[in-house]
């Protein structure tokens with residue numbers, strides 16, 4: 001597949017990127033519209049010496065992904081709303097044990113069973129806060145199969161670099177859309193390898209971080225005898241039930257991400273230089289937003305767009321900076337206001353924020369976005 | 377008393393026969409005096425030692441509960457996961473590390489009440505895991521509530537008038553789901569339990585050992601079973617060994633009869649056998 005051009009579905013592009021990233025384990029449970037990722041992985045993994053396993057549910061899928069990743073295999077699962085809800089507890093375990101892995105949510109409209117075959121962007125805050133307790137997460141989005149391919153590679157790399165589950169928040173339309181995807185030759189795909197300690201077992205502490213606040217891992221079965229737990233733990237990985245150790249652990253889990261936002265956050269600016277109104281869009285909504293931008297420019301409105309690739313951590317600094325330059329932001333999203341709240345928070349009263357909402361089941365008509373731009 | 381033992385251990389590292397398998401720096405443990413989990417845990421450590429298998433080839437995965445804390449005391453690669461999910465975590469770990477012996481050590485509530493679905497599927501897959509269940513008939517850690525293993529009529533904090541539901545027969549369930557090795561012992565049968573664990577380690581496929589245990593603090597007290605010693609004597613009085621019987625006949629009536637023994641020991645293709653048959657390892661890479 002590598003080094004060639006393909007005409008493939010978003011879900012398939014995601015699976016191919018996982019293979020190209022070195023993913024060798026997939027545990028999942030079928031769910032529309034993410035099933036094609038599982039199906040592709042079931043076909044492809046054995047060809048590269050990996051294992052696909054269909055688990056009994058998404059609780060098990062997420063747990064198996066953590067186990068396999070601890071065992072040294074780059075691991076992934078893919079799901080949609082109902083399954084994403086079931087994965088939450090073990091995503092939290094992955095955060096606290098600091099297990100690199102990738103979780104794809106091909107969003108469909110909820111709540112509950114909702115519209116299984118139709119798109120939405122309703123799980124963006126669930127991605128941020130869905131597991132209990134306070135933590136930082138990395139979540140990426142994509143507006144085309146090509147972009148889904150690219151962010152999947154990025155997701156694997158970030159998960160290894162920062163030792164945590166990285167979420168890919170795509171949606172039904174991108175997942176099921178078939179478009180041109182260029183898969184670069186393998187020597188052109190940058191891979192961030194697992195951080196493995198150079199210390200011998202006597203000197204190694206599983207949760208003693210390097211300078212960037214991330215602790216290197218070890219191979220299991222190599223005599224390091226590590227302990228990893230979902231309980232609050234010290235640098236040895238041993239549970240300690242106390243407020244000071246809780247503070248140490250949470251500080252590190254939070255600041256290993258917050259201190260590195262510039263490395264993690266990725267976005268694209270389109271015609272923002274002279275813009276007075278900026279559309280902030282992500283995922284599938286980028287595409288009607290692009291059209292709305294063009295229509296607005298035709299009408300002489302100085303409109304630009306900020307396309308978010310990284311959703312969490314949020315592109316706070318960029319929004320703050322743009323807020324002092326523009327009249328307002330227009331945020332189209334297929335929910336009733338999630339990322340728009342972040343935009344509003346970051347603009348801190350310096351610019352107006354208009355939400356263009358959609359309950360799900362279809363994507364925006366560019367005119368709906370244009371209307372909001374014209375209103376500002 | 378407990379403190380003194382710890383001090384002795386700390387003072388003379390390496391003197392306890394199993395000390396190289398114990399995280400002595402984590403003692404004292406959280407288990408109550410008289411709790412049977414320690415008995416099962418040390419049986420497991422002894423079995424690891426007696427198996428003659430390189431210690432580094434073992435890893436332990438536990439769920440949540442008093443029993444689940446075992447993973448934090450064993451000096452091997454060990455994982456303390458979420459409530460009920462030790463088996464799927466272990467499944468992923470085993471697939472990544474197929475040559476290692478993965479022990480799942482957890483409680484009845486964890487493995488069979490919240491986690492029952494994973495248990496039957498792992499047995500069905502016949503994936504090489506050794507699952508050791510400390511069955512103390514209750515949720516010890518949360519103060520002794522009813523579980524899917526609580527005997528009919530027994531008192532727990534959430535069945536104050538007695539349990540009106542019927543419990544699982546765990547060996548029968550394990551066998552029906554596909555486990556190739558199934559045994560049940562009480563904490564009185566330490567030697568038989570230990571050799572059973574060694575056998576399970578050497579078994580290809582999914583092995584399951586149920587250990588009838590006491591939780592004197594919660595289950596024992598609520599059901600007026602007496603001191604830890606009284607409970608052990610009771611196990612002695614009512615347990616009968618019936619090796620080889622059909623596990624459906626492995627009666628478990630804590631008033632009258634506890635049938636123990638090895639019920640299943642058979643050969644069947646494992647998860648890895650079947651996987652390799654369909655995808656031989658020489659399958660062309662990167663096709």
Ligand SMILES: Cc1ncc(C[n+]2csc(CCOP(=O)(O)OP(=O)(O)O)c2C)c(N)n1
Pocket residue numbers: 440441442443444459482483484485486487510512514515516517518523591
């Ligand atoms: C999802 C979830 N639900 C509930 C709990 C609370 N909880 C902790 S331990 C436990 C029961 C453990 O019982 P068992 O597995 O029988 O172990 P024991 O304590 O008896 O050894 C429960 C319900 C939890 N930790 N996680």
Ligand code: SF4
Pocket residue numbers: 406407408410411412413442443512516517590591592593594595
């Ligand atoms: S509560 Fe029961 S199971 Fe838990 S440590 Fe105490 S005696 Fe053992």
